[in-house]
Amino acid sequence: MSPSGRSRTVVRKPGVAALSATVATGVLGALAAAPERVGRALRRRYPTVAVTGMTGVGKTQLADRLSRRSPADGAGEVGSAVMERRTRRSRRLHGFRFLVVPGDNAATRLGALDEVFHDEPVDGVIHVVANGYATPRRAGGTTGPTTASREDQLAAELEDWTITAHRIASMAVRRDKPVWLVIAVTKADLFAGDLDEVVRYYSPGSGSPFGAKVDELRALAGGARLSVDVLPVSSLGDGDGLTTKQASALVDRLATRLAQLSGHV
Structure with missing residues (x-):
């Protein structure tokens, strides 16, 4: 009892332990959110791009050119579901991660399409076509030469696009921002005089x-x-339909457009 004979309520100030606990909670919260922020920053600087198209149109070659790699450096294993590579780093540390979807109508291809358009939706799409000049390949992983008319290849290309387009549409309606698509017409050296028409x-x-x-x-x-x-x-x-310099200029033009669509320039 106090000298005055009255009881007194003592209000305790927050101790060091309570303050430390508050600070620790804030630090842990910041650390928990850090991976998400880092992931968003990485996605902005290195957006993912699906490279789709039927077999034989030159998806891997185009991805190699965009990534400035030789075929020996950039080629993946035959039959792999996706092939991921980072490319075109600028002085400001911008670039792209390409996911090359297999062209064969196989389970690996369908699984890869689901991955890039549903499971982990990409930021953009390069759909590769070849104006009917896709390299004919045997189905089911078999080897050996084969032939196909240009009309047949155009029909197969259209069928392949129908499958891919439905997945692009499904992804686009779920996104809160616009999706970009570039239709890349490869093998332009084979029809250099008809580029506008193609x-x-x-x-x-x-x-x-x-x-x-x-x-x-x-x-x-x-x-x-x-x-x-x-x-x-x-x-x-x-050196006939297109010179090496002209072909490089077309690939550079595509890379510039990708940078514009991704907000890098």
Whole structure:
């Protein structure tokens, strides 16, 4: 009892232990959120890009050129589900991570499509076509030469696009920001004199079979949610249809467009 004979309530100030616990909680919260912030920053600087298209159109060659790697450095194992590589680092540490989806109609291809469009949706898509000049390959992993008419290859290309387009549309409607698509027409050295006509064939609003499918995709996804570019490219310059310098310029033009679409420039 106090000298005055009255009891007194003592209010204790927060101790060092309580203050330390508060600080520790804040630090742990910041550490828990750090991986997510780092992941977002990495995604902005190195967005993921799905490289799709039927077998034989030159997806791997194009990815090698974009990543500035020789085929020996960049080639993955035959039959792998995806092939990931980081590329085109600038002075500001920007680049891309490419996921090359197998072209064969196999379980690995379907699984890879689900991965890049549903499980871990990519930031953009390069869909590779070849104007009917895809290298014919035997189905089921068998080896040996084979042949296919250009008409057959165009039909197969359209069928492949139909499968991929549905997955792109499904991804686009789930995203809170627009998705970009670049249709890359490879082997441009084989039809260098008809580039404008070929680009028109693959473009929305062209009235061509492929253009009509692109129009359907834009309708499904919502035109404002999906940007579409069509660019000719050539992984090789043979000095006839296109020189090596001209082929490199087409690949550089594609890389510049990717940087623009990703907000790097």
